Amino acid sequence: MNDDASRPTSFTSPESAEATALSEPPLERPRWSRVLLKLSGEAFAADLEHPEEGPHVGLNYRTIHTIASEIVSAYRVGVEIAVVVGAGNIVRGERAAEAGMERAAADYMGMLGTVINSMALQDALEKQGVPTRVMSAIAMAEVAEPFIRRRAIRHLEKGRVVVLAAGTGNPFFTTDTAAALRANEIRAGAVLKATNVDGIYDRDPHKFQDAVRYEQLSFDECIAKNLRVMDQTAFTFCKEYDIPIVVFNIARPGNIRRVVCGEKIGTLVGNF
Ligand SMILES: Nc1ncnc2c1ncn2[C@@H]1O[C@H](COP(=O)(O)OP(=O)(O)OP(=O)(O)O)[C@@H](O)[C@H]1O
Ligand SMILES: O=c1ccn([C@@H]2O[C@H](COP(=O)(O)O)[C@@H](O)[C@H]2O)c(=O)[nH]1
Numbered sequence: 001m002n003d004d005a006s007r008p009t010s011f012t013s014p015e016s017a018e019a020t021a022l023s024e025p026p027l028e029r030p031r032w033s034r035v036l037l038k039l040s041g042e043a044f045a046a047d048l049e050h051p052e053e054g055p056h057v058g059l060n061y062r063t064i065h066t067i068a069s070e071i072v073s074a075y076r077v078g079v080e081i082a083v084v085v086g087a088g089n090i091v092r093g094e095r096a097a098e099a100g101m102e103r104a105a106a107d108y109m110g111m112l113g114t115v116i117n118s119m120a121l122q123d124a125l126e127k128q129g130v131p132t133r134v135m136s137a138i139a140m141a142e143v144a145e146p147f148i149r150r151r152a153i154r155h156l157e158k159g160r161v162v163v164l165a166a167g168t169g170n171p172f173f174t175t176d177t178a179a180a181l182r183a184n185e186i187r188a189g190a191v192l193k194a195t196n197v198d199g200i201y202d203r204d205p206h207k208f209q210d211a212v213r214y215e216q217l218s219f220d221e222c223i224a225k226n227l228r229v230m231d232q233t234a235f236t237f238c239k240e241y242d243i244p245i246v247v248f249n250i251a252r253p254g255n256i257r258r259v260v261c262g263e264k265i266g267t268l269v270g271n272f
Contacts, residue, residue: 035260037081038084039067070254135147200267244268
């Protein structure tokens with residue numbers, strides 16, 4: 001049995017992983033009982049030992065294992081976690097369309113990219129003793145269950161981390177909007193967007209060194225200022241259904257757990 005979440009074991013079957021994970025006592029109190037964690041796809045390609053060398057493409061299995069261990073650490077606190085993964089490390093529809101592809105076809109490629117990332121994350125989580133299910137918005141019976149809302153909730157109640165693949169299943173959207181949509185469907189308390197910046201800034205911090213980070217922002221401000229850390233559809237949806245969003249840096253060890261426990265890191269967006 002693997003009782004150390006940070007130590008991978010190649011021999012833990014999903015069934016024994018489930019028994020082990022459910023027997024772990026919670027260490028701290030989570031702020032929400034259920035969250036939707038949105039993971040940057042681009043982060044799956046990053047080389048954590050040489051972060052200055054990014055951006056990368058493809059899958060960095062060491063990094064994915066590290067991200068999984070961060071999720072495991074938050075999971076041990078006792079929060080139910082659904083995950084939506086992006087595919088910025090594989091394909092972004094908008095970029096492929098700029099290069100001449102038909103946008104809808106490019107978007108479907110992007111959604112398939114999220115399935116690849118979801119399967120990689122599932123494997124890394126189960127190697128670390130956490131039971132999981134991948135549910136896909138595009139039918140793919142051989143590799144993932146279809147997304148069925150009530151079934152997803154049941155998996156979460158049983159202590160499984162549910163990885164929601166293929167975005168919304170529709171082109172012309174992004175995984176940010178998928179995260180907002182699924183958060184509402186599964187009644188998550190918050191969308192936690194783990195990305196490659198420390199929060200939301202007044203301007204893109206990758207382009208402007210003097211950009212200033214907000215600790216808290218209203219949805220109205222995000223929309224009015226057209227802050228592009230997340231797409232406007234996702235902000236509008238979360239505003240409408242009053243789902244808070246926390247944007248924070250995935251590259252800092254312990255951040256997912258900190259956010260889950262209510263520590264004030266990154267930027268909190270809500271109907272203030
Ligand atoms: N006002 C802003 N504050 C913070 N980041 C911003 C802002 N405007 C633009 N950005 C950019 O938003 C990016 C994060 O969003 P992005 O959509 O690229 O990634 P993601 O959704 O986390 O993951 P994926 O790689 O899966 O698409 C940052 O890298 C940053 O450069
Ligand atoms: O509902 C969705 C979700 C995603 N897509 C396409 O996939 C890529 C990758 O997602 P990111 O959020 O950019 O990481 C996205 O660019 C879209 O092309 C989609 O069409 N519908």
